[in-house]
Amino acid sequence: MKIKNPQDFWAGLMFMAFGLFFVIVALLFYQMGSAVRMGPAYFPVVLGGLLVFLGAIVFARSFMSQLGAEVTAVKLPFNIIDLVVAVGVFVAMTYLAKALGISNDYAMLASALIVSVLSVVYRPESKALVLILASSLAFAYLLKPLGLVFASAALIFISAYGGHEFKWKEVAWLTLVLVVFSVLVFVKGLTLPFPICPDFIENCPIR
Amino acid sequence: MESIWNNLGIGFVECFKLQAVTMAGITLTLPFNIIMCLIGVLLGTLIGVLPGIGPVATIAMLLPVTFTLSPVGALIMLAGIYYGAQYGGSTTAILVNIPGESSSVVTCLDGYQMARQGRAGPALATAALGSFFAGCVSTLIVAMFAPPLAEVALKFGPAEYFSLMVLGLVSAVVLAHGSLIKAIAMVILGLLLGLVGTDVNSGVLRFAFGISELADGIGFVTVAMGMFGICEIIGNLEQKEHREVFTSKVGRLMPSKEDFRRMIGPVMRGTALGSALGILPGGGALLASFGAYTLEKKISKYSHEFGKGAIEGVAAPESANNAGAQTSFIPLLTLGIPSNAVMALMIGAMMIQGIAPGPQVMTERPQLFWGMITSMWIGNLMLVVLNLPLIGMWIKLLTVPYRILFPSILIFMAVGVFSISNQPFDCFLMSLFGLLGFICVKLGCEPAPLILGFILGPLMEENLRRAMLLSRGDPFVFFSPSKPISLGFLIASAILLVIIALPSLRAKREEAFAAEDT
Numbered sequence: 001m002k003i004k005n006p007q008d009f010w011a012g013l014m015f016m017a018f019g020l021f022f023v024i025v026a027l028l029f030y031q032m033g034s035a036v037r038m039g040p041a042y043f044p045v046v047l048g049g050l051l052v053f054l055g056a057i058v059f060a061r062s063f064m065s066q067l068g069a070e071v072t073a074v075k076l077p078f079n080i081i082d083l084v085v086a087v088g089v090f091v092a093m094t095y096l097a098k099a100l101g102i103s104n105d106y107a108m109l110a111s112a113l114i115v116s117v118l119s120v121v122y123r124p125e126s127k128a129l130v131l132i133l134a135s136s137l138a139f140a141y142l143l144k145p146l147g148l149v150f151a152s153a154a155l156i157f158i159s160a161y162g163g164h165e166f167k168w169k170e171v172a173w174l175t176l177v178l179v180v181f182s183v184l185v186f187v188k189g190l191t192l193p194f195p196i197c198p199d200f201i202e203n204c205p206i207r
Numbered sequence: 208m209e210s211i212w213n214n215l216g217i218g219f220v221e222c223f224k225l226q227a228v229t230m231a232g233i234t235l236t237l238p239f240n241i242i243m244c245l246i247g248v249l250l251g252t253l254i255g256v257l258p259g260i261g262p263v264a265t266i267a268m269l270l271p272v273t274f275t276l277s278p279v280g281a282l283i284m285l286a287g288i289y290y291g292a293q294y295g296g297s298t299t300a301i302l303v304n305i306p307g308e309s310s311s312v313v314t315c316l317d318g319y320q321m322a323r324q325g326r327a328g329p330a331l332a333t334a335a336l337g338s339f340f341a342g343c344v345s346t347l348i349v350a351m352f353a354p355p356l357a358e359v360a361l362k363f364g365p366a367e368y369f370s371l372m373v374l375g376l377v378s379a380v381v382l383a384h385g386s387l388i389k390a391i392a393m394v395i396l397g398l399l400l401g402l403v404g405t406d407v408n409s410g411v412l413r414f415a416f417g418i419s420e421l422a423d424g425i426g427f428v429t430v431a432m433g434m435f436g437i438c439e440i441i442g443n444l445e446q447k448e449h450r451e452v453f454t455s456k457v458g459r460l461m462p463s464k465e466d467f468r469r470m471i472g473p474v475m476r477g478t479a480l481g482s483a484l485g486i487l488p489g490g491g492a493l494l495a496s497f498g499a500y501t502l503e504k505k506i507s508k509y510s511h512e513f514g515k516g517a518i519e520g521v522a523a524p525e526s527a528n529n530a531g532a533q534t535s536f537i538p539l540l541t542l543g544i545p546s547n548a549v550m551a552l553m554i555g556a557m558m559i560q561g562i563a564p565g566p567q568v569m570t571e572r573p574q575l576f577w578g579m580i581t582s583m584w585i586g587n588l589m590l591v592v593l594n595l596p597l598i599g600m601w602i603k604l605l606t607v608p609y610r611i612l613f614p615s616i617l618i619f620m621a622v623g624v625f626s627i628s629n630q631p632f633d634c635f636l637m638s639l640f641g642l643l644g645f646i647c648v649k650l651g652c653e654p655a656p657l658i659l660g661f662i663l664g665p666l667m668e669e670n671l672r673r674a675m676l677l678s679r680g681d682p683f684v685f686f687s688p689s690k691p692i693s694l695g696f697l698i699a700s701a702i703l704l705v706i707i708a709l710p711s712l713r714a715k716r717e718e719a720f721a722a723e724d725t
Contacts, residue, residue, distance in 0.1 A: 019399075058389060128445060132641070136641075
């Protein structure tokens with residue numbers, strides 16, 4: 001059997017995996033009920049089953065040649081092993097944080113950092129993807145401990161590093177402008193409850 | 208007819224109502240709603256002009272901000288962003304040959320050619336005037352058709368609602384790129400993801416796995432930002448940046464007499480077609496502009512000029528996309544059913560304000576309903592008055608490189624998502640959906656159907672359960688002749704599915720999308 005359409009092959013697998021996941025979880029943990037009084041599992045099981053079925057069709061179709069259909073290779077900047085490694089890092093860090101009794105927020109930050117470094121070193125083609133995702137994680141988990149100023153700076157530097165060109169001076173200026181803008185608009189103007197400065201700096205000039 | 212004018216009168220009063228607003232400690236008394244309208248259309252034009260950021264991501268970003276606004280002001284602003292983006296998108300299409308907005312893809316074909324011939328000015332003016340005409344007409348259409356439709360919808364039971372949603376989802380599938388089965392699978396995946404969280408009927412927490420942040424379900428904004436915003440940025444970064452701005456000379460703005468003569472027909476037809484296609488569930492600006500361009504190319508006596516700078520090729524799609532953008536509010540306002548991703552976000556905005564979308568909005572909150580409709584007309588007027596003189600400013604914006612833009616967009620998204628519940632977990636989910644969206648795009652599955660499924664998931668389950676309970680478990684309740692409306696919706700869905708499965712039409716559909724990709 002030769003895979004004629006890799007896009008369909010992986011899409012089919014993905015749909016089947018999602019469908020099975022929802023069906024199995026629903027059947028294991030929730031009540032099915034009857035058609036008259038549907039339990040919480042009813043709708044997910046029906047939909048999940050349908051998704052497995054459709055996924056199977058897409059999967060099967062990938063082995064058949066289709067007339068006129070354009071076959072495009074899947075150009076993902078990572079392979080399935082990379083994905084497993086990345087997920088593994090997050091899981092391992094979460095357990096480590098639990099074992100050490102520290103906040104899971106640090107586990108997320110550490111995982112994002114490890115995956116970013118791995119990506120930049122071993123998979124340069126996935127740099128844009130990983131750094132954009134990592135930058136929003138960094139922002140989210142740094143905002144409470146370090147405040148808006150540093151969290152924004154982290155987001156801008158990490159994401160800009162994922163772009164085509166990285167110019168120190170330009171990024172520094174951009175950071176300055178965006179940080180001032182964010183503080184004025186989000187915290188002062190829209191009164192979002194974000195800390196501006198880190199916890200540990202006392203008598204911060206802007207509060 | 209008289210009642211329409213009365214209703215529009217209510218709207219005008221609402222738009223210009225003076226309101227005392229306290230912002231950052233200063234209290235101001237201003238016609239606040241009209242200011243929100245101005246902000247909305249300006250913002251809409253801005254993001255319309257900038258390629259790489261669309262109305263979906265912008266509205267999603269601003270949703271948390273609307274918390275602090277009055278319901279009318281918030282909805283007026285968000286609506287302004289959507290139709291404002293249609294104006295802005297054409298500017299980029301004409302001057303840079305890149306669609307600023309997906310609905311102005313076809314405008315590139317002839318608009319850019321006109322610009323190359325030194326007729327950028329008339330092309331821009333045609334787009335603006337055509338859009339304005341379409342905006343005026345479609346505002347009237349919304350005002351005329353919304354009330355009777357809402358009246359019909361008030362009689363809908365759970366069976367009718369369920370079937371209507373099926374029709375909506377089927378239409379969303381029809382409009383997706385590429386494989387049909389994959390689009391249906393994406394809808395179902397969206398429906399399933401929408402079920403995460405507390406089940407309203409039994410109170411059981413589903414698919415949450417002990418994560419307390421998931422008790423209220425996955426936030427719609429989070430999914431939309433991840434699948435559209437983040438995914439779009441990553442996609443843009445994968446391609447090499449190239450953008451040549453055609454700014455040598457915009458030239459004189461006013462179209463000539465001959466241009467005006469040639470414009471009238473296409474603008475009329477574009478408006479009519481756009482209004483009709485906008486009302487369809489799954490429709491909206493994008494479909495409207497494609498339909499109008501194709502129609503015009505078929506029937507125009509200047510069809511040989513198409514693709515070489517025919518003014519008809521700018522006038523028709525530009526009027527159609529604006530008309531479509533506005534009439535797509537009809538299903539939202541009368542039925543509470545979103546016809547596209549932007550409308551799904553509008554539902555989110557209404558829910559944030561504590562308004563349950565549906566036919567009762569018009570009777571219970573006439574100020575909101577008519578204020579919003581009237582604001583569309585006022586917004587269109589503002590756009591045409593402001594945009595032509597401001598064209599120089601928009602052109603300057605186009606020279607801002609993407610490497611400056613994307614970190615800025617990203618920070619707005621992160622702040623917006625974070626502020627929903629003030630938890631970092633939402634940003635984590637956003638990244639996760641960004642990754643999922645990226646993978647889906649690479650596998651040839653479009654994210655838009657997933658989003659529609661996601662918003663309709665809980666509603667569908669609710670109505671399915673109720674309908675089945677009322678019919679004592681008889682699934683034929685949806686098809687029985689005693690429920691003609693429900694039956695009609697399902698027949699329409701079936702016909703749609705069969706039609707697009709037909710080989711001849713399938714080729715046509717692929718052709719249309721191929722044209723869009725180039």
